[in-house]
Amino acid sequence: MRRKGLASMAVQTVAPATGSTGTTVDLGPASGLSCRECGEVFALGPIFACELCFGPLEVAYELPAGDPEELRRKIEAGPANIWRYAPLLPVPADVAEKPNLNPGWTPLVKADNLAREIGVEPGKLFVKDDSGNPTHSFKDRVVAQALEAARAFGFTTLSCSSTGNLAGAVGAAAARAGFRSCVFIPHDLEQGKVVMAGVYGGDLVAIEGNYDDVNRFCSELIGDPLGEGWGFVNVNLRPYYGEGSKTLAYEICEQLGWVIPDQLVIPIASGSQLTKIDKGLQELIKLGLVEDKPYKIFGAQAEGCSPVSAAFKAGHDVVRPQKPNTIAKSLAIGNPADGPYVLDIARRTGGAVEDVNDEQVVDAIKVLARTEGIFAETAGGVTVGVTRKLVENGVIDPSLTTVVLNTGDGLKTLDAVADSSQATATIRPSLDAFRDAGLAH
Amino acid sequence: MRRKGLASMAVQTVAPATGSTGTTVDLGPASGLSCRECGEVFALGPIFACELCFGPLEVAYELPAGDPEELRRKIEAGPANIWRYAPLLPVPADVAEKPNLNPGWTPLVKADNLAREIGVEPGKLFVKDDSGNPTHSFKDRVVAQALEAARAFGFTTLSCSSTGNLAGAVGAAAARAGFRSCVFIPHDLEQGKVVMAGVYGGDLVAIEGNYDDVNRFCSELIGDPLGEGWGFVNVNLRPYYGEGSKTLAYEICEQLGWVIPDQLVIPIASGSQLTKIDKGLQELIKLGLVEDKPYKIFGAQAEGCSPVSAAFKAGHDVVRPQKPNTIAKSLAIGNPADGPYVLDIARRTGGAVEDVNDEQVVDAIKVLARTEGIFAETAGGVTVGVTRKLVENGVIDPSLTTVVLNTGDGLKTLDAVADSSQATATIRPSLDAFRDAGLAH
Numbered sequence: 036m037r038r039k040g041l042a043s044m045a046v047q048t049v050a051p052a053t054g055s056t057g058t059t060v061d062l063g064p065a066s067g068l069s070c071r072e073c074g075e076v077f078a079l080g081p082i083f084a085c086e087l088c089f090g091p092l093e094v095a096y097e098l099p100a101g102d103p104e105e106l107r108r109k110i111e112a113g114p115a116n117i118w119r120y121a122p123l124l125p126v127p128a129d130v131a132e133k134p135n136l137n138p139g140w141t142p143l144v145k146a147d148n149l150a151r152e153i154g155v156e157p158g159k160l161f162v163k164d165d166s167g168n169p170t171h172s173f174k175d176r177v178v179a180q181a182l183e184a185a186r187a188f189g190f191t192t193l194s195c196s197s198t199g200n201l202a203g204a205v206g207a208a209a210a211r212a213g214f215r216s217c218v219f220i221p222h223d224l225e226q227g228k229v230v231m232a233g234v235y236g237g238d239l240v241a242i243e244g245n246y247d248d249v250n251r252f253c254s255e256l257i258g259d260p261l262g263e264g265w266g267f268v269n270v271n272l273r274p275y276y277g278e279g280s281k282t283l284a285y286e287i288c289e290q291l292g293w294v295i296p297d298q299l300v301i302p303i304a305s306g307s308q309l310t311k312i313d314k315g316l317q318e319l320i321k322l323g324l325v326e327d328k329p330y331k332i333f334g335a336q337a338e339g340c341s342p343v344s345a346a347f348k349a350g351h352d353v354v355r356p357q358k359p360n361t362i363a364k365s366l367a368i369g370n371p372a373d374g375p376y377v378l379d380i381a382r383r384t385g386g387a388v389e390d391v392n393d394e395q396v397v398d399a400i401k402v403l404a405r406t407e408g409i410f411a412e413t414a415g416g417v418t419v420g421v422t423r424k425l426v427e428n429g430v431i432d433p434s435l436t437t438v439v440l441n442t443g444d445g446l447k448t449l450d451a452v453a454d455s456s457q458a459t460a461t462i463r464p465s466l467d468a469f470r471d472a473g474l475a476h
Numbered sequence: 477m478r479r480k481g482l483a484s485m486a487v488q489t490v491a492p493a494t495g496s497t498g499t500t501v502d503l504g505p506a507s508g509l510s511c512r513e514c515g516e517v518f519a520l521g522p523i524f525a526c527e528l529c530f531g532p533l534e535v536a537y538e539l540p541a542g543d544p545e546e547l548r549r550k551i552e553a554g555p556a557n558i559w560r561y562a563p564l565l566p567v568p569a570d571v572a573e574k575p576n577l578n579p580g581w582t583p584l585v586k587a588d589n590l591a592r593e594i595g596v597e598p599g600k601l602f603v604k605d606d607s608g609n610p611t612h613s614f615k616d617r618v619v620a621q622a623l624e625a626a627r628a629f630g631f632t633t634l635s636c637s638s639t640g641n642l643a644g645a646v647g648a649a650a651a652r653a654g655f656r657s658c659v660f661i662p663h664d665l666e667q668g669k670v671v672m673a674g675v676y677g678g679d680l681v682a683i684e685g686n687y688d689d690v691n692r693f694c695s696e697l698i699g700d701p702l703g704e705g706w707g708f709v710n711v712n713l714r715p716y717y718g719e720g721s722k723t724l725a726y727e728i729c730e731q732l733g734w735v736i737p738d739q740l741v742i743p744i745a746s747g748s749q750l751t752k753i754d755k756g757l758q759e760l761i762k763l764g765l766v767e768d769k770p771y772k773i774f775g776a777q778a779e780g781c782s783p784v785s786a787a788f789k790a791g792h793d794v795v796r797p798q799k800p801n802t803i804a805k806s807l808a809i810g811n812p813a814d815g816p817y818v819l820d821i822a823r824r825t826g827g828a829v830e831d832v833n834d835e836q837v838v839d840a841i842k843v844l845a846r847t848e849g850i851f852a853e854t855a856g857g858v859t860v861g862v863t864r865k866l867v868e869n870g871v872i873d874p875s876l877t878t879v880v881l882n883t884g885d886g887l888k889t890l891d892a893v894a895d896s897s898q899a900t901a902t903i904r905p906s907l908d909a910f911r912d913a914g915l916a917h
Contacts, residue, residue: 115556115581134588136849140556142578142610148654167608169583169849171887207849213589217915222902227668230890233897236846238915241899252905259907261916405677408577408610408648446612446887449671456674458682461663464693466700474658474679475702 060187064099065125068092068274071376079125081188081271091372092274093314094125103323107293110324115140117176117282123318124282125275126183134211135182136204138168138175139282143290143438148406153423155433161296162419163287164409164441170231171444172365172412173308174204177279181268182208184275190266191215193237196253197269198246198304198365199228200443205268206235217265219249224364227447245359247369269305280308284315287438288325295319295330297435300422302414302442303334303343303388304366306373313380333431334377334388335421337363337396337413343374347381347388354378362393362451363413365443387430391420397451399423403441410445418442501628505540506566509533509715512817520566522629522712532813533715534755535566544764548734556581558617558723564759565723566716567624575653576623577645579609579616580723584731584879589847594864596874602737603860604728605850605882611672612885613806613853614749615645618720622709623649625716631707633658634678637694638710639687639745639806640669641884646709647676658706660690665805668888686800688810710746721749725756728879729766736760736771738876741863743855743883744775744784744829745807747814754821774872775818775829776862778802778837778854784815788822788829795819803834803892804854806884828871832861838892840864844882851886859883 060079068077072090083092099106099122106122113119117139118131131137142164150160165173178201185193193209193216195201202218209216216237220229221244233239242249256262257270268276288295295316301309313332319325336344339361346354354374359367371377381388391399396413399420404410411419422439425431445452462468469475501520509518513531524533540547540563547563554560558580559572572578583605591601606614619642626634634650634657636642643659650657657678661670662685674680683690697703698711709717729736736757742750754773760766777785780802787795795815800808812818822829832840837854840861845851852860863880866872886893903909910916 137583147575148652164610167610169608170851171612171885203851207845207851209849210846211589211849220899222899226894227887227890229899230894230897231851231887233899234842234845234851234886234893235849236842238900239898240910240913240915241902242905243902244905248905252907252910255907256910261907261911401675401677404648404675405651408650408652408676410611410644410648410672410675444612444887445675446668446672446885449668452675453667453671456671457680458661458663458670458674459679461682461684464683464685464689466693466696466702469681469693469697470702472681474681 061127062125062184062187062275063127064096064122065094066097067095069095081184081266083271083273094274094278098123098318098322106322107324110289117179117279120282120285123285125180125278130183133186134213135179136169136175136208136211138179140286141165141167143287144407144409146407149403149419152402152406154426155437159434159436161436161438162403162407162409162441163283163438166409166411166441166444170200170203170207171447172200172204173280173283173442174200175208176282177276178204178208178268180279181266181272181276182212184272185214185266188266190264192217192265193268194218194253194265195268196246196249197232198367199224199232199447200365201269202232202239203228206232206237209237210235219253221245221249225448225450227449231447245369246367277307277311280311281315281318283308283440284312285319288316288319291436293325295325295328296438298331298333298431298437300333300335300418300437300439302366302418302440303336303371303377304368306343306371306377309334310373310376310380330384331386332380332384333386333421333425334381335418336388336390337361337366337417338390338392339363340367340369341390342369343371343377344388344390346374347378352378362448363396363417365412365414366417387425389421389425391417391424395420400445400452401455404445409441411441412443412445412448413451414443415441416451502568503566503625503628503716504568505537505563506535507538508536510536522625522707524712524714535715535719537564539564539759539763547763548765551730558620558720561723561726564726566621566719571624574627576620577610577616577649577652579620581727582606582608584728585848585850587848590844590860593843593847595867596878600875600877602877602879603844603848603850603882604724604879607850607852607882607885611641611644611648612888613641613645614721614724614883615641616649617723618717619645619649619709621720622707622713622717623653625713626655626707629707631705632656633706634709635659635694635706636709637687637690638673639808640665640673640888641806642710643673643680644669647673647678650678651676660694662686662690666889666891668890672888686810687808718748718752721752722756722759724749724881725753726760729757729760732877734766736766736769737879739772739774739872739878741774741776741859741878741880743807743859743881744777744812744818745809747784747812747818749883750775751814751817751821771825772827773821773825774827774862774866775822776859777829777831778804778807778858779831779833780804781808781810782831783810784812784818785829785831787815788819793819803889804837804858806853806855807858828866830862830866832858832865836861841886841893842896845886850882852882853884853886853889854892855884856882857892
């Protein structure tokens with residue numbers, strides 16, 4: 036974790052706690068940024084690393100006090116998107132009236148067919164399906180937070196490094212909100228993700244290298260005058276951005292009747308999503324919105340990019356970077372920034388981190404489609420595949436409530452299943468031809 | 477409209493008003509099937525054409541009587557999907573508890589940026605964006621109704637002829653509900669639609685011919701013992717299937733605060749969707765859920781398959797079939813079954829039917845993406861393009877509330893915009909290379 040470089044950039048881009056209008060920044064209940072390592076608190080601004088210890092910053096809150104029942108009712112009466120949780124997010128109270136994509140409140144699907152297929156007790160397995168978000172991945176949740184921060188800090192260009200899904204989410208959100216956008220992707224992405232990143236009319240820059248190269252480049256750009264005035268959603272706006280993943284925890288619990296599930300299976304790319312889901316669950320407990328109870332968090336990686344899984348299995352606290360080689364490109368981050376925190380959470384909750392190979396990913400995509408009618412992208416194949424593996428190994432308890440995340444859409448990673456999902460037969464339009472094809476049921 | 481053939485098949489497949497269990501068919505408020513031409517009423521069953529006059533059958537209801545305010549409250553307290561309208565649909569009251577895809581309650585997006593771009597008064601233009609449905613098209617709405625009918629009539633195989641979107645919707649719904657599926661598509665569909673139709677594990681049959689050939693083949697199959705026991709969602713279950721489109725009307729009005737918009741722009745393939753949206757609006761008026769007021773319905777076609785637009789412009793009551801040649805394949809039905817009814821409705825409401833060419837379709841897709849962050853499939857390009865054209869021609873009033881439908885997802889028709897939505901630049905990961913590319917803002 037090359038923190039020195041990050042911190043010196045943070046100092047360069049530090050801003051006062053007021054937006055470009057000179058008024059105090061209004062990000063709702065967000066009261067400041069606190070260092071995850073040393074606890075030092077900073078004013079809200081486009082900074083992401085602690086000046087003292089170089090630790091990552093995260094949003095600190097003054098969360099609503101008072102009757103949990105009343106807060107629950109207020110949330111339940113809110114819009115069918117993430118803004119029902121606005122009182123718990125770093126956004127102004129009137130966020131739902133501003134132009135944005137209004138993601139979230141995606142289905143929590145009771146997956147009885149899948150449960151039977153992989154040996155879980157029917158009624159106990161759920162898929163949180165984020166493919167219905169506006170740009171068909173969970174990234175709409177995090178970008179929506181970063182956009183509000185960008186507005187508050189007076190940025191006019193939205194940017195990011197991306198493995199594809201984020202590029203589309205930033206492009207779309209910027210278009211709706213009237214921002215310019217310039218997004219950076221590895222040059223070898225899936226065609227669907229490239230077109231989706233380009234169609235919204237912003238600048239789309241392909242970098243000759245993998246995601247870690249793209250990320251390094253963006254870190255350089257943000258410290259250079261060339262990047263001045265740019266809001267990089269996952270760099271200088273990262274503390275706000277990350278908070279969007281908490282909404283997955285909120286929705287899952289509310290959809291289960293304000294109950295924390297016993298087991299959650301979450302994909303790991305940078306690891307941010309998993310750590311923020313844990314943060315969201317802890318907040319719900321603190322607020323009294325759910326009862327405190329034990330839960331286990333399981334992280335899922337693809338074998339071809341499994342630095343966190345490798346560290347977990349080896350009993351290490353540090354994550355050794357890997358050079359990714361997997362079809363699960365949205366998870367192909369070889370040097371995951373939040374890897375050590377993921378290890379902490381998996382161990383603290385009694386969970387685990389596991390990985391599956393590309394063949395198992397493809398198989399899991401098809402099992403999920405065949406059993407539940409959900410067409411997941413490769414990242415969903417990873418979580419479903421890992422769930423199956425952990426059930427088989429006796430690590431996941433099949434009699435307890437388990438929620439598996441599908442964070443993206445199969446239409447963006449068609450190549451993974453294209454060869455094996457073609458027409459069963461091609462025939463002339465005649466009954467004889469149909470009879471000869473042997474498909475009558 | 478070769479009605480004789482259809483009617484004789486209807487007689488062959490007629491069933492008693494009881495399901496396979498021998499109990500009375502429970503499809504909620506649906507009381508029978510009535511002929512759209514002569515008004516004759518039949519018992520609920522898997523039939524689709526009148527025995528007397530060969531006219532198409534549609535569902536007749538005993539709709540809930542009583543206080544509209546109470547019904548509105550009941551609907552508003554319902555689930556965030558089409559089943560909030562279960563009391564107005566041909567489905568059992570407990571439909572939400574059965575395994576299905578729970579589509580609907582998709583966003584009605586206030587499209588101020590698009591409004592400014594095409595000359596509509598900001599605040600007056602809305603996009604009903606159905607790309608967030610489970611299989612990313614409005615077809616999930618209609619299939620969900622057909623599935624309940626199939627359950628009620630004891631079918632175990634779900635089938636359809638499809639231009640692509642329907643195939644995916646049937647495959648997914650069948651998988652979730654535990655039905656077998658066998659879907660029929662033209663052999664030259666977009667890759668995304670083929671893979672999505674195949675991934676759910678049912679049989680996928682490519683027919684050498686266009687959609688009209690596929691449709692003809694399915695009509696033959698349903699009259700043959702080979703097709704016995706099959707529920708063809710858009711043939712022998714068509715009366716139920718079509719009702720799903722009413723939910724678009726319900727949602728639009730509820731999302732506008734229980735108000736009918738002044739103008740609606742709706743794509744025309746078979747024309748069924750447009751006629752059922754009109755039916756839905758009329759029901760809302762009858763039930764007192766909205767105030768009675770004038771509204772204009774505009775139909776949108778692609779120039780390369782514009783039989784209804786041609787008939788409208790020529791002042792004809794009959795629709796002359798065309799051989800489709802357009803990139804808007806989901807609308808490429810050269811012989812649209814409901815064409816004459818569409819003409820009636822456009823004329824009765826003071827609307828129109830218009831078409832745009834493929835270049836305008838592509839341009840409209842990109843305008844919608846660039847202004848609102850919505851990536852539509854070609855059918856959405858058709859409706860947005862037609863809206864722009866009708867505003868320019870002074871046919872649509874830019875000062876009145878207008879709702880434009882986007883019925884599908886850009887990821888399924890990537891080819892339409894792939895050439896023009898690639899990376900702005902491909903560079904090495906260095907600041908110098910970025911500077912040289914001239915993209916600094």
